[in-house]
Amino acid sequence: MTIRTRLTLWNASMLLVALLATGALAYHELVTEPRAHNQGAQAAGKSQKDSAPTDLVEISIFCSIVPAVALALAGGWWVMLRTVAPVTALTQAAEHMNEHNLGAPLARTGSGDELDRLTEVFNAMTARLNSAFARLREFTLHASHELKTPLTVMHGELENWLRDGGLTGEQRERVESQLDEVQRLAKIVDSLTLLTKADAGQVVLGREAVRLDELLREALADAESLGRPAGVTATLGVCHQVTILGDRHRLRQLLLNLCDNAVKHNEPGGKVTLDLHRAGGCAEVRISNTGRGIPPEVLPKVFDPFFRGDVSHSQAVEGCGLGLSIARWIVSAHGGTIQIASQPGGLTTASVWLPVAV
Amino acid sequence: MLLVEDEKKTAAFVRKALQAEGFAVDVCHNGEEAWAAALTTPFDAIVLDIMLPGRDGLSLLRQLRQHRIATPVLLLSARGEVNERVDGLNAGADDYLPKPFVLAELVARVRALGRRGGESKPAVLQVADLRLDTLTRRAERRGVFIELTAREYRLLEFLMRSAGHICGRMAILEKVWDYSFDPGSNLVDVNVMRLREKIDADFDPKLLHTVRGLGYVIKEPS
Numbered sequence: 001m002t003i004r005t006r007l008t009l010w011n012a013s014m015l016l017v018a019l020l021a022t023g024a025l026a027y028h029e030l031v032t033e034p035r036a037h038n039q040g041a042q043a044a045g046k047s048q049k050d051s052a053p054t055d056l057v058e059i060s061i062f063c064s065i066v067p068a069v070a071l072a073l074a075g076g077w078w079v080m081l082r083t084v085a086p087v088t089a090l091t092q093a094a095e096h097m098n099e100h101n102l103g104a105p106l107a108r109t110g111s112g113d114e115l116d117r118l119t120e121v122f123n124a125m126t127a128r129l130n131s132a133f134a135r136l137r138e139f140t141l142h143a144s145h146e147l148k149t150p151l152t153v154m155h156g157e158l159e160n161w162l163r164d165g166g167l168t169g170e171q172r173e174r175v176e177s178q179l180d181e182v183q184r185l186a187k188i189v190d191s192l193t194l195l196t197k198a199d200a201g202q203v204v205l206g207r208e209a210v211r212l213d214e215l216l217r218e219a220l221a222d223a224e225s226l227g228r229p230a231g232v233t234a235t236l237g238v239c240h241q242v243t244i245l246g247d248r249h250r251l252r253q254l255l256l257n258l259c260d261n262a263v264k265h266n267e268p269g270g271k272v273t274l275d276l277h278r279a280g281g282c283a284e285v286r287i288s289n290t291g292r293g294i295p296p297e298v299l300p301k302v303f304d305p306f307f308r309g310d311v312s313h314s315q316a317v318e319g320c321g322l323g324l325s326i327a328r329w330i331v332s333a334h335g336g337t338i339q340i341a342s343q344p345g346g347l348t349t350a351s352v353w354l355p356v357a358v
Numbered sequence: 359m360l361l362v363e364d365e366k367k368t369a370a371f372v373r374k375a376l377q378a379e380g381f382a383v384d385v386c387h388n389g390e391e392a393w394a395a396a397l398t399t400p401f402d403a404i405v406l407d408i409m410l411p412g413r414d415g416l417s418l419l420r421q422l423r424q425h426r427i428a429t430p431v432l433l434l435s436a437r438g439e440v441n442e443r444v445d446g447l448n449a450g451a452d453d454y455l456p457k458p459f460v461l462a463e464l465v466a467r468v469r470a471l472g473r474r475g476g477e478s479k480p481a482v483l484q485v486a487d488l489r490l491d492t493l494t495r496r497a498e499r500r501g502v503f504i505e506l507t508a509r510e511y512r513l514l515e516f517l518m519r520s521a522g523h524i525c526g527r528m529a530i531l532e533k534v535w536d537y538s539f540d541p542g543s544n545l546v547d548v549n550v551m552r553l554r555e556k557i558d559a560d561f562d563p564k565l566l567h568t569v570r571g572l573g574y575v576i577k578e579p580s
Contacts, residue, residue: 145436148457148458149365149368149436151457151458152365152457152458155458155459155461156368156371156375156461157367159371159375159460159461159571159572160374160375160378163375163378176570179570180570182458182571183460183571186458187540189458190456190540191542203441204441221507222543225509225548225549225552226543226548228552229548229551249537249538252541253537253542256543256545257541260542260543320542323542
């Protein structure tokens with residue numbers, strides 16, 4: 001039961017009790033007393049004519065209680081509606097609030113009452129949250145940008161060192177290993193920059209007609225070449241012709257990311273299957289793979305940045321742990337949804353739904 | 359050629375690498391200096407960092423193009439946004455390389471800038487006994503036909519056109535896969551491995567080599 005209903009009913013029942021008490025008192029004063037008086041007077045030989053007005057009073061007292069309570073119910077309901085409206089607005093606003101719209105404050109009534117004060121406090125709190133999120137984004141952006149210069153210098157100097165020669169085989173090996181690590185770091189910084197910018201809404205995506213089926217066929221060729229060294233075969237199942245509006249390069253990256261995962265988390269002799277269905281206004285891409293599967297308890301975390309699943313297993317799988325976070329961003333930037341379902345030891349399926357072009 | 363880069367260390371090692379390739383390199387550390395230098399000297403190519411103190415690289419580039427200075431320009435940027443790449447090319451740049459870059463990659467691109475529009479592309483490419491006919495799309499080694507997928511063909515053509523020079527992963531992704539950013543996968547490596555199996559496994563000497571940390575190269579046996 002809402003506060004509004006509870007308060008209204010409570011008010012109405014209070015009113016009912018009050019009216020009943022008043023009615024009872026009035027009844028006693030206006031009906032019972034005069035009757036007793038009349039009876040006394042009757043005994044004294046007077047006529048009964050005077051009892052008619054007391055009946056009228058009786059009726060009017062009891063009949064007025066019902067409309068009065070009904071009025072109290074309706075009026076109370078309306079008053080309560082107005083009173084709790086700011087609370088309802090606050091609730092709705094809090095419900096729709098996420099890290100991207102924290103900056104928009106709620107409108108205040110300006111009446112200075114408790115609820116207006118609550119709105120003010122709420123706004124102040126979200127403003128603080130907003131600036132905390134903004135600071136975090138700024139920090140990551142600056143950090144990833146600042147890291148690029150030293151990485152460029154390190155890479156360049158190592159390269160010059162290699163080119164100049166004069167290194168023994170062992171020294172060369174060391175420098176090359178350093179280069180590998182610098183490149184790995186550069187990739188992480190790149191992905192991190194992309195995710196941070198995407199989060200801040202700073203990445204502009206193309207919006208052209210893209211044949212999803214063609215991209216899927218291309219992804220199949222990529223999955224085949226990625227799978228070959230690992231003994232994983234890739235096949236194309238259903239492939240409807242679908243055109244969507246979007247960023248061709250990012251969509252290719254999305255499919256490649258998913259295929260890459262499907263190959264990496266597979267087993268020798270395993271399979272990767274790609275499907276594309278068109279159902280109503282939606283295109284559904286499904287990429288499934290065999291392998292050990294993802295335990296149900298870690299399934300909700302697979303899209304988190306730097307999540308690598310099973311720690312003992314993660315050593316064997318390369319990558320920086322940002323691929324699925326990027327995939328999720330690409331999907332949501334296209335107005336779609338992505339889900340991963342897995343049966344341990346069975347099939348793991350990544351499903352992507354994207355709105356088709358009309 | 360002219361190198362415009364405000365970060366001293368970066369400027370130093372890029373200059374060193376370009377000089378090692380036989381380029382004469384002038385270095386400017388800010389936009390004003392670069393503008394003055396570009397007006398007075400006809401350079402063969404300009405390597406231009408976008409983020410510069412004072413006048414930034416993009417506005418300098420626009421000004422150059424407005425003054426009908428058509429020197430090929432390679433933009434460098436630490437921001438590495440796809441839109442920035444598009445902006446740069448629209449402003450009149452000939453190429454764009456995000457930081458951090460592989461130095462060998464930068465050198466290869468500068469070399470390509472100098473070549474641009476110059477020599478015509480031969481239809482038949484040959485490295486040692488490996489032949490690639492770009493009209494019939496036929497590859498053969500010592501007369502033996504080698505079957506290639508469409509992707510492997512493009513990869514081989516790109517490597518053979520740059521024969522003798524290291525091709526970085528980024529350049530391969532760009533020319534062969536048409537990605538302007540690293541999509542985060544070892545796609546290039548597995549395809550090069552596969553190509554190597556096809557062109558080198560049954561033959562000697564080996565032509566396709568990995569240059570660890572830098573990329574791949576097809577070259578005549580020395």
